[in-house]
Amino acid sequence: MPLVTAAALIVAAGRGSRASGSGLPPKQYAPLAGRPVLTHAIAAFHAVPEIQRIAVVIHPDDAELYADCVRLAPDRLLAPVIGGATRQESVRLGLEALSADAPDLVLIHDAARPLVSPDTIQGVLDALRNHEGALAAQPVADTLKRAHGDGTVSDTLSRNGLWQAQTPQGFRFALIRAAHARAAADGRDDFTDDAALAEWAGLGVALVASPRRNFKITTQEDLAMAENLLRSNEPRLETRTGTGFDVHAFCEGDHVWVGGVRIAHDKGLSAHSDGDAPLHALTDALLGAIGEGDIGQHFPPSDPRWKGAASHIFLADAAQRVATRGGRIVNVDLTILCETPRIGPHRDAIRGRVAEILGLDVARVSVKATTTERLGFTGRGEGLAAMAAATVLMPA
Structure with missing residues (x-):
């Protein structure tokens, strides 16, 4: 049989x-x-x-x-x-x-x-x-x-x-x-x-x-x-870090996605997906920590499947890649750069959403926000940028 x-x-x-x-x-x-x-x-x-x-x-x-x-x-x-x-x-x-x-x-x-x-x-x-x-x-x-x-x-x-x-x-x-x-x-x-x-x-x-x-x-x-x-029986682990950076320009719209949270705004973000720069930066940070390229390699903007896609898909995929290789995410750190919208009132919601996507305790997620003192494209209100760092433990 x-x-x-x-x-x-x-x-x-x-x-x-x-x-x-x-x-x-x-x-x-x-x-x-x-x-x-x-x-x-x-x-x-x-x-x-x-x-x-x-x-x-x-x-x-x-x-x-x-x-x-x-x-x-x-x-x-x-x-x-x-x-x-x-x-x-x-x-x-x-x-x-x-x-x-x-x-x-x-x-x-x-x-x-x-x-x-x-x-x-x-x-x-x-x-x-x-x-x-x-x-x-x-x-x-x-x-x-x-x-x-x-x-x-x-x-x-x-x-x-x-x-x-x-x-x-x-x-x-x-x-x-x-x-x-x-x-x-x-x-x-x-x-x-x-x-x-x-x-x-x-x-x-x-x-x-x-x-x-x-x-x-x-x-x-x-x-x-x-x-x-x-x-x-755990293998010997080594600490790895990765960084990421992403930017999206403002366009016509009534909201922006920031760290998985929808924030009402008088503009939108121009992007192939939902334009969530913090999640894109964090995805790149995790991929960088395990040496698996960047978000564009795995989710190319030329692929119509990702048009308008929610960015939590990209971040969850990066987290799964870490787990599949026997790794464990220790902590992540996000810095969001913009004049508007104000990030402070949404900081806890962003931390909670990122922790939920990654399966982490919220204490392992840091979210900071800053302006660029009216300097550069963010200072002129032309767009929003984000930097991210991730620390993971991987089998040596």
């Missing part, structure tokens, strides 16, 4: 709070090495070329948390699926959402396992070439004890042949979707994972050895351990 397409279904609809703490967001949105737990899981699947689509099942109350996680979303990420009351129901709803353009294979993964490696994902995919199902698992290494009700040892169990199930768990899509539908029709909602449901449905499921680091985050101790593992 030719295996043509594969999708990942990441289950992130749970309410577990032991890892994040009382009153805090669920563990899949807890910060881990600078990014939410869920973001790490998505990135692992995005790193496997055979995974053409990634769908995430979320709780209906988590739409804003999820949007923050995927602000710099990979191109293969689908719209989120709203989950159900149980994990089993959430998976079934996710499978139904994928069925409109059904893949040959689906890998189902818990968002609370952020340290899954691309090698483990690929191993499960490879096993599906010869099996109806496959799951990542770890051979049981510890001696197992059965306890009495009072907490004393009843007897010792043999660990021979015992494995600890992990995720991803992969299946032929049509088979696992049918198994979930059958379980729902029979009123069975007690399966603890998809492999157990598949076994009940008579599917053959293979074991794929997976490292211990692919553990499930349940407690704050687990979260701290995951943080230490990620930090210890």
